[in-house]
Amino acid sequence: MTKSYQETVGQLTKAYPSLSKQLKKSAAHVLEHPGDVATLSMRQVAARADVPPPTMTRLAKSLEFETYNAMRDVYRGAIEEFSSNHSSRAGELQITNGTSDIEASLQSFKNTTLGSLTHLFDTIDRQHLQQIILSLTTARKVFVVGMHASHSLANYLHYVASTSFPNWQLITHKNGELAHQVEHINADDVVVAISPTPCAADTVRVAKLAYEAGAKVVGITDTRTAPLATYSTDLLLTSAQSPHFFESYVAIAALVEMILGLLMADSEQLAIDNISRLERRRNELGEYWPDQ
Amino acid sequence: MTKSYQETVGQLTKAYPSLSKQLKKSAAHVLEHPGDVATLSMRQVAARADVPPPTMTRLAKSLEFETYNAMRDVYRGAIEEFSSNHSSRAGELQITNGTSDIEASLQSFKNTTLGSLTHLFDTIDRQHLQQIILSLTTARKVFVVGMHASHSLANYLHYVASTSFPNWQLITHKNGELAHQVEHINADDVVVAISPTPCAADTVRVAKLAYEAGAKVVGITDTRTAPLATYSTDLLLTSAQSPHFFESYVAIAALVEMILGLLMADSEQLAIDNISRLERRRNELGEYWPDQ
């Protein structure tokens, strides 16, 4: 029986951390550039991954493929399927020439953003997502963690979710440490960790700790080789690419709202009731500026 | 100059009818199975198209490619763009379970989100935006304010901007009040206020105060009738619509990143230097999980 592309990628992701130095290097390249495997020769992929050719053969064999070619066939198959379905879209994203710097900047930002979002919406695994939602609703406690720029989104996720679910907790740096917030994480809990590469050490530490405690760890990041992926039981990937000098959180925000939307929908009336009660309360307290 | 995938396909389509019998056969296969060209050897494609190998070379040359390999590179490039550009998965087949409301939820979310973003990108006033950027870079101090869910984005905006601009300040509720943070706002300052309707009273209060002090107030909201609009000298509008029971911040996030991107681009090397210095500092301090 031949392996499926998804199986292969999953297997590789799982095996990745325990691979030897060179194999890891090649695995990283394969994970991040699956197209290379499908379209280039082994030697060319090896060159791009900066490893000698036999390493690619060894990688394939470590995934229990008979030969490297057997592995490549899996990747070719994935492309074939893809290109026959979506071939018309292959060259879709065109940068229309702008008249100014700002125009060019906006256009390229638009292209990458819409591209990332389209890809996210079209390719996210529905069943997997549903399964994650289920574990979020049945967890004893849900911890949300994100540092640096990701902290804003972690904060947002927690903020909205906690309007309906009091058992959600945001992990923050209080007094320069986060130990006491995480020491009671156990197997009944779920941790949602947000961190595009390069990963904040503290986020990974929390994920690692939770992972080793048997908790479910939902990792939101941008590549399977992210340190965060190692300690995630469930990975949600989306691009953080951007033409700017900082990562874009637009697609990650969409992913977060996707989760929130499904969470709310799942708990139906409960969530709606909670939110409308909160709204009423806020109005009473004058938290909203009165309508004119 | 290298040809684009789209060009090539277009050219081939146009030339197709006038090709000779055998070339037509090969062209048909190429058009219907572009993935084959990207992933298989010429001889294999020729075999599948049921033509002798040299015919493929001739097809390529008839499209004014130097060699068949030159043509294949175009096809490879298209695949590469797809699979590596968007992080991970290349091939994707989803088992959409018939009744799934999750699918419906995602689709409607996708539609509103892409709609909002497209509208934002296509309709935002470039000159106005540029002008806002200018005032942000020349301000004495820049205050960022946002409450409730908007606070996360305000925090994000401030976080990224302050990596390059130390004169940015985030307004927060410390000790239940925000008076002393805003009492010194003057006409040389700019306030960026984020609040979709219904507007948080505190955000509007800050805007009002700044507005009356003669400061520039950049209001980011979703309608011109929002209370925040009243006290804004410059309005940036974008939709916060969503099929969910809470507002969507995806488009607002994009708007914020747009501003950040232009800010950074405007200050060119300064911003880049600051960011890379910060990155280095973070590495020194071990804030990132080390690469394996």
Place this chain on the structure above:
DNA sequence: ACATAAATGAATCAAATGTATCAAAGTTGC
């Protein structure tokens, strides 16, 4: 510390690949 095992990369070889060549077959214009 040593011995054993694992990982690594240079060298090698047979198989395959892309291209060029050229003779045969087919087409066109007069």
Place this chain on the structure above:
DNA sequence: GCAACTTTGATACATTTGATTCATTTATGT
């Protein structure tokens, strides 16, 4: 009908390819 031209496919060949081998380096356990 014939000459000039184009199209076609078998063959040949240098290059590149994937896999193996084996000596060397590196890691591991005792």
